[in-house]
Every structure is written in structure tokens, then in C-alpha cells.
Amino acid sequence: MSVFTQKTFLFLSFIVILLVVIMFFVLGQENNNNYMENNIKLPEPSTEGEVSLEEAISKRRSVRSYKEEPLNIRELSQILWASQGITNSDLRAAPSAGALYPLSIYVVAENVENLTSGIYQYLVQEHRLKPIKKGSFKDELYQSALRQSSIKESSLIVIITGDYDITEKVYGERAKRYVHMEAGHVGQNIYLQAETLGLGTVAIGAFNDEEIKETIALEKEVPLYIFPIVRK
Ligand SMILES: Cc1cc2nc3c(=O)[nH]c(=O)nc-3n(C[C@H](O)[C@H](O)[C@H](O)COP(=O)(O)O)c2cc1C
Numbered sequence: 265m266s267v268f269t270q271k272t273f274l275f276l277s278f279i280v281i282l283l284v285v286i287m288f289f290v291l292g293q294e295n296n297n298n299y300m301e302n303n304i305k306l307p308e309p310s311t312e313g314e315v316s317l318e319e320a321i322s323k324r325r326s327v328r329s330y331k332e333e334p335l336n337i338r339e340l341s342q343i344l345w346a347s348q349g350i351t352n353s354d355l356r357a358a359p360s361a362g363a364l365y366p367l368s369i370y371v372v373a374e375n376v377e378n379l380t381s382g383i384y385q386y387l388v389q390e391h392r393l394k395p396i397k398k399g400s401f402k403d404e405l406y407q408s409a410l411r412q413s414s415i416k417e418s419s420l421i422v423i424i425t426g427d428y429d430i431t432e433k434v435y436g437e438r439a440k441r442y443v444h445m446e447a448g449h450v451g452q453n454i455y456l457q458a459e460t461l462g463l464g465t466v467a468i469g470a471f472n473d474e475e476i477k478e479t480i481a482l483e484k485e486v487p488l489y490i491f492p493i494v495r496k
Pocket residue numbers: 324325326327328412414466467468469470
């Protein structure tokens with residue numbers, strides 16, 4: 265091969281590689297954009313179950329160990345509905361001071377059938393998931409929650425956040441107290457609903473607020489409570 269053809273060959277190879285890299289980048293962006301744009305409809309939650317409230321209360325325990333099986337979207341839907349789902353008109357599953365609803369629910373899906381791993385916000389009115397970020401965030405959350413193994417080993421992590429300003433406008437100084445009480449109500453609903461589904465959870469209060477805020481891209485809400493969900 266002459267020097268000229270060698271140079272031409274190298275140049276053309278470079279162009280081809282460049283085009284392939286650009287194509288991968290563009291396609292990747294497109295997939296990400298589709299993922300970010302489409303809210304995901306959740307299955308209708310059930311309002312009847314086979315486990316009585318008394319049984320769920322008596323069997324409920326904090327569960328920190330893990331069974332390596334994925335959760336399914338029906339279970340996720342039910343847990344979210346129990347946390348903040350609409351139960352009557354605009355009223356929700358958990359009580360709220362003045363029905364102001366200062367809490368939001370975020371989901372970190374790690375091993376849920378037919379659901380891309382990532383962070384989602386629960387859209388209460390539509391009973392849908394709004395994608396926030398794609399990928400696995402379990403290790404990041406594990407570090408932020410003082411390396412608690414219950415986080416690292418879970419298939420799904422529910423994070424309750426609160427916006428004090430919403431409650432403060434009506435209740436002034438008592439707002440923080442009320443918002444924290446409400447997170448407790450939601451947490452107990454999650455515990456009991458998990459129990460009826462044969463799932464387990466544990467309330468996690470020990471974590472670094474700023475790191476969790478960064479992971480789920482919160483602006484003014486504060487993270488209040490974390491619930492890793494596992495199959496028992
Ligand atoms: C506000 C609060 C914060 C908690 N934080 C943690 C935590 O960070 N890590 C943990 O493993 N358990 C945590 N727990 C769970 C308790 O350890 C647990 O509820 C307690 O040991 C009683 O066990 P039980 O839930 O099985 O009845 C927390 C519970 C509450 C109410």
C-alpha cells in the first residue's frame with residue numbers, strides 16, 4: 265500500500281469511528297429523553313385484602329434481611345397507594361393537617377419487574393410514576409444512610425420528603441411538628457401494607473439529608489424517612 269492510500273485509509277477509519285460514536289451518543293440521548301418524558305401508569309390499587317388489620321399489626325416487624333427476588337409493579341402500586349394514594353375525592357390514604365398534603369413520595373427502583381431502574385416521583389392524582397433519573401442509586405443511598413445493609417440489599421426504596429412551607433402558611437410555627445407527624449402516618453401505612461403483601465420494610469431515620477437531597481434532585485423539600493422494601 266502506498267503512503268497515500270495508507271493515509272486515506274487511516275483518515276476514513278477515523279471518520280467511521282467518529283460517526284459511530286456520535287450515533288451512539290445521539291441514540292443514548294433519545295432513549296433517555298423518552299424515559300424522562302413518559303410517566304408510567306401504575307396498576308389500579310386494591311381496596312380489599314385477605315390479611316386483616318389486626319393480623320398485620322400483630323405480625324409487623326422491621327425487616328432488614330433480603331430475599332433475592334424482584335418485586336412487581338402491582339406490589340409497588342399498592343405500597344404507593346397506601347402511602348399517599350387518593351381514597352376519596354381529593355383526600356388521601358394518610359391524614360394531613362388541614363388536608364394540605366406537604367409530603368411527596370419518591371421511589372428508587374432497583375429490582376422491580378418491567379420497571380427501568382431509576383428514581384421516580386409518585387404522582388398522587390394520576391397514580392403514575394414520573395421518571396427523575398435513570399440508573400442504580402442503591403450504593404449512593406447506602407453510603408448516605410450510614411452504610412445500613414437494609415438499603416444495599418433492597419429491591420425498592422421509598423423516600424418520604426416534606427415541604428414545610430406548605431403547612432407553615434396555615435399553621436405557622438407548628439408546621440414542622442405536623443409535617444413530621446404526617447411522615448409517621450405514611451410510614452405506618454407502608455409498614456402495614458408491606459406486611460399484608462408478604463413484604464418487609466424498616467423505617468430508616470439515620471441518613472445525611474444533604475446527600476439524599478442531591479441524589480434525588482430535591483430543591484426545597486427535605487428528606488424525612490426512608491423505607492427499603494424487600495420480599496420476606
Ligand atoms: C423514627 C425512627 C427511625 C428509625 N431509624 C432506623 C434506622 O435508621 N435504621 C434501622 O435499622 N431501624 C430504624 N428504625 C426502626 C427501629 O429500630 C425499630 O422500629 C425498632 O427496633 C422496633 O422494632 P419493630 O419495628 O420490629 O417493632 C427507626 C424507627 C423509627 C420509628
